[in-house]
Amino acid sequence: MEKLARLLKMAPNLFGTSATLYLEASQQNVLQGKSTTENTASQKLLVQNSFNSQQPKYKWRIVWRNVLAFIYLHIASFYGVYLIFTQAKFITFVWQMFLGICAGMGITAGAHRLWAHRSYKAKWPLRVLLMILQTIAFQNHIYEWVRDHRVHHKFTDTDADPHNAKRGFFFSHMGWLLLRKHPDVIKKGATVDMSDLEHDPVVNLQRRFYIILMPLFSFILPACVPCYFWNEKPLISWYITMLRYTMSLHLTWLVNSAAHIWGMKPYDRNIGPTENKMVSIVVLGEGWHNYHHVFPWDYKAGEFGNYSTNWTTAFINFFARLGLAQEMKTVSTETIKKRASRTGDGSRYSTQENQHNTSHENAKWGWGDKDMQPDEIQEIEIINKIE
Numbered sequence: 001m002e003k004l005a006r007l008l009k010m011a012p013n014l015f016g017t018s019a020t021l022y023l024e025a026s027q028q029n030v031l032q033g034k035s036t037t038e039n040t041a042s043q044k045l046l047v048q049n050s051f052n053s054q055q056p057k058y059k060w061r062i063v064w065r066n067v068l069a070f071i072y073l074h075i076a077s078f079y080g081v082y083l084i085f086t087q088a089k090f091i092t093f094v095w096q097m098f099l100g101i102c103a104g105m106g107i108t109a110g111a112h113r114l115w116a117h118r119s120y121k122a123k124w125p126l127r128v129l130l131m132i133l134q135t136i137a138f139q140n141h142i143y144e145w146v147r148d149h150r151v152h153h154k155f156t157d158t159d160a161d162p163h164n165a166k167r168g169f170f171f172s173h174m175g176w177l178l179l180r181k182h183p184d185v186i187k188k189g190a191t192v193d194m195s196d197l198e199h200d201p202v203v204n205l206q207r208r209f210y211i212i213l214m215p216l217f218s219f220i221l222p223a224c225v226p227c228y229f230w231n232e233k234p235l236i237s238w239y240i241t242m243l244r245y246t247m248s249l250h251l252t253w254l255v256n257s258a259a260h261i262w263g264m265k266p267y268d269r270n271i272g273p274t275e276n277k278m279v280s281i282v283v284l285g286e287g288w289h290n291y292h293h294v295f296p297w298d299y300k301a302g303e304f305g306n307y308s309t310n311w312t313t314a315f316i317n318f319f320a321r322l323g324l325a326q327e328m329k330t331v332s333t334e335t336i337k338k339r340a341s342r343t344g345d346g347s348r349y350s351t352q353e354n355q356h357n358t359s360h361e362n363a364k365w366g367w368g369d370k371d372m373q374p375d376e377i378q379e380i381e382i383i384n385k386i387e
Contacts, residue, residue, distance in 0.1 A: 106133025117366030285310030
């Protein structure tokens, strides 16, 4: 795998940067020339400044290409709903919903819990599978998705947060993709350590060939399968493919919007993310967001491993039984209760009389963040540890 990583790093990028719908709203090629050492050295200073800096508001710059694309997606999706009830074969709908769940796993178990937070390790067959599933989701390639997500955790609810929930529901849900990024996202995002992904052969493979892999796995094959195997009409198959894709986008976006606005804060009342059961049900376990921002290295992304509201945990545990998922990190009940008593809102555990106030100034994006404290590392429990 190390030889493959070196070969991919040496090979030219034949297809440029990410060929995605969100390209113009991204921070591609900005300050990416800095070394990891330089990024790490400047990260703490930028974190502190992001909470206290008084900067003039930046001028909105609408990305009209994305606006037009989203208009088309939603019109096509409504037509897809109409076709489901009038002309489409039921198996076509089932096929696309199955793909939607697979794509969701590519985001939740792959881009999110494996690559963004490094909450567990996966052997190469599982890494390749998750890469393909994440490609079906078409939410930018893994490297870009992880970079934005680590920046979100590091600078939550500030101008450096790509989908800052303080700017309202619509902005945090989808508006952030319709505008050019705030300068702070670009500036402070360049300080987040991405060296682990830069040396990941699976991530590099997807990144280099994304312009081919994305349309193939996300649109062409999903639309062609119904036509070939059960003689679905091409246009009907296409519009239901659009419906599946648009639905998957909105479900993912709910984590950025609803789970940052509505819900309880049993672990830290001082931060924006909340515990939202409905979001967790529809997004495969990603709605336990207050817990997740307090303990981003927990592979369950929630305190409880209840599969009914956390299908992603069941997915990871299944592959752990097969020996393909290892070193799943979690936190003891005692540690959780201690933190909740210090900073929680009392909705789940009793709280101390003199509670502590916290901020995102010392936030971590996950396992491997340079700002992790020794006591945080010692409190982590590892399941299925590699001997």
